[in-house]
Amino acid sequence: xxxxxxxxxxxxxxxxxxxxxxxxxxxxxxxxxxxxxxxxxxxxxxxxxxxxxxxxxxxxxxxxxxxxxxxxxxxxxxxxxxxxxxxxxxxxxxxxxxxxxxxxxxxxxxxxxxxxxxxxx
Amino acid sequence: xxxxxxxxxxxxxxxxxxxxxxxxxxxxxxxxxxxxxxxxxxxxxxxxxxxxxxxxxxxxxxxxxxxxxxxxxxxxxxxxxxxxxxxxxxxxxxxxxxxxxxxxxxxxxxxxxxxxxxxxxxxxxxxxxxxxxxxxxxxxxxxxxxxxxxxxxxxxxxxxxxxxxxxxxxxxxxxxxxxxxxxxxxxxxxxxxxxxxxxxxxxxxxxxxxxxxxxxxxxxxxxxxxxxxxxxxxxxxxxxxxxxxxxxxxxxxxxxxxxxxxxxxxxxxxxxxxxxxxxxxxxxxxxxxxxxxxx
Numbered sequence: 001x002x003x004x005x006x007x008x009x010x011x012x013x014x015x016x017x018x019x020x021x022x023x024x025x026x027x028x029x030x031x032x033x034x035x036x037x038x039x040x041x042x043x044x045x046x047x048x049x050x051x052x053x054x055x056x057x058x059x060x061x062x063x064x065x066x067x068x069x070x071x072x073x074x075x076x077x078x079x080x081x082x083x084x085x086x087x088x089x090x091x092x093x094x095x096x097x098x099x100x101x102x103x104x105x106x107x108x109x110x111x112x113x114x115x116x117x118x119x120x121x
Numbered sequence: 122x123x124x125x126x127x128x129x130x131x132x133x134x135x136x137x138x139x140x141x142x143x144x145x146x147x148x149x150x151x152x153x154x155x156x157x158x159x160x161x162x163x164x165x166x167x168x169x170x171x172x173x174x175x176x177x178x179x180x181x182x183x184x185x186x187x188x189x190x191x192x193x194x195x196x197x198x199x200x201x202x203x204x205x206x207x208x209x210x211x212x213x214x215x216x217x218x219x220x221x222x223x224x225x226x227x228x229x230x231x232x233x234x235x236x237x238x239x240x241x242x243x244x245x246x247x248x249x250x251x252x253x254x255x256x257x258x259x260x261x262x263x264x265x266x267x268x269x270x271x272x273x274x275x276x277x278x279x280x281x282x283x284x285x286x287x288x289x290x291x292x293x294x295x296x297x298x299x300x301x302x303x304x305x306x307x308x309x310x311x312x313x314x315x316x317x318x319x320x321x322x323x324x325x326x327x328x329x330x331x332x333x334x335x336x337x338x339x340x341x342x343x344x345x346x347x348x349x350x351x352x353x354x355x356x357x358x359x360x361x362x363x364x365x366x367x368x369x370x371x372x373x374x375x376x377x378x379x380x381x382x383x384x385x386x387x388x389x390x391x392x393x394x395x396x397x398x399x400x401x402x403x404x405x406x407x408x409x410x411x412x413x414x415x416x
Contacts, residue, residue, distance in 0.1 A: 058180035
């Protein structure tokens with residue numbers, strides 16, 4: 001991660017150039033994180049989660065809430081309790097603080113694993 | 122206590138004022154005080170805590186939780202308010218103990234205790250929290266009063282309190298008495314609606330050097346009768362007001378001791394030490410008529 005790495009909002013995925021800002025100016029609901037150097041940031045409106053090194057969920061994008069339910073209910077839970085491996089499209093790094101960026105495969109239908117607050121159709 | 126206005130607070134956190142207000146609505150944090158004009162005033166310690174926490178987490182709600190739990194600053198009015206909201210008297214005790222480690226009793230009262238009470242009172246539908254806060258604060262102020270050393274001055278001050286039961290003015294009056302005692306004065310706090318003959322007995326016993334009208338709810342008629350009683354008993358001691366307790370606007374002959382306990386104690390000391398009390402007495406002898414209205 002560094003100033004040349006892409007930066008994105010943890011909620012809406014909007015890209016943001018490096019600055020002193022920590023909060024996304026576009027949606028005001030997420031913190032701005034750098035994707036790992038040489039790695040791809042999520043697309044605006046993309047479905048992704050940020051996890052701690054232990055793969056506990058520490059942020060959920062708005063699009064990913066369609067799969068995982070409200071962010072508040074997913075925070076702190078082990079990612080693999082919430083989604084099947086098949087739901088994961090790509091894994092990278094992000095921060096600060098250091099975290100794991102997990103891109104979810106879209107469309108999100110049928111990837112749920114007893115997501116809190118969301119019933120499997 | 123100084124506070125930070127919304128625009129400056131938003132800039133410090135790198136967000137828009139609207140975002141800051143939306144956090145207050147959604148998370149009840151950061152929790153600003155309100156000025157008399159309704160403007161938000163944020164505490165620097167809370168903002169700093171949140172700014173740091175935002176770099177330690179990946180989402181806003183976790184950052185707010187971290188900042189709230191950490192409770193930054195040695196202690197703050199917001200932390201005390203949180204303790205009242207949780208009905209946690211132990212936490213309230215700890216907040217003020219932490220404050221006393223870095224602040225004087227007077228500053229703890231003025232920067233933590235009284236603002237917290239005003240924050241609790243300002244909210245609708247929190248009567249239970251308000252009652253706990255008021256009772257707890259009253260107990261804390263009484264306990265602090267008992268630890269004040271014996272008076273170092275011979276001067277006595279009679280406080281005539283018109284506050285209503287358990288409002289924040291009532292706590293301001295108790296805080297004033299604590300500050301006056303800590304300044305070395307003897308003091309007696311009485312309700313201003315006591316019958317004049319009972320006030321007269323107290324006056325003979327205390328022989329006050331000064332009278333202070335406080336509490337904010339006295340009527341002109343009541344004050345007139347009290348001044349009449351004071352002069353009937355033969356006391357020439359001057360009368361002061363605290364926190365605009367005079368129910369009249371414009372000029373009157375009652376000097377103000379200010380709006381905070383420390384300010385009041387300092388002004389009282391200055392009057393006594395400079396010998397200006399006698400000058401006030403002379404003025405008030407001629408002007409008492411202006412506040413002694415018939416019933």
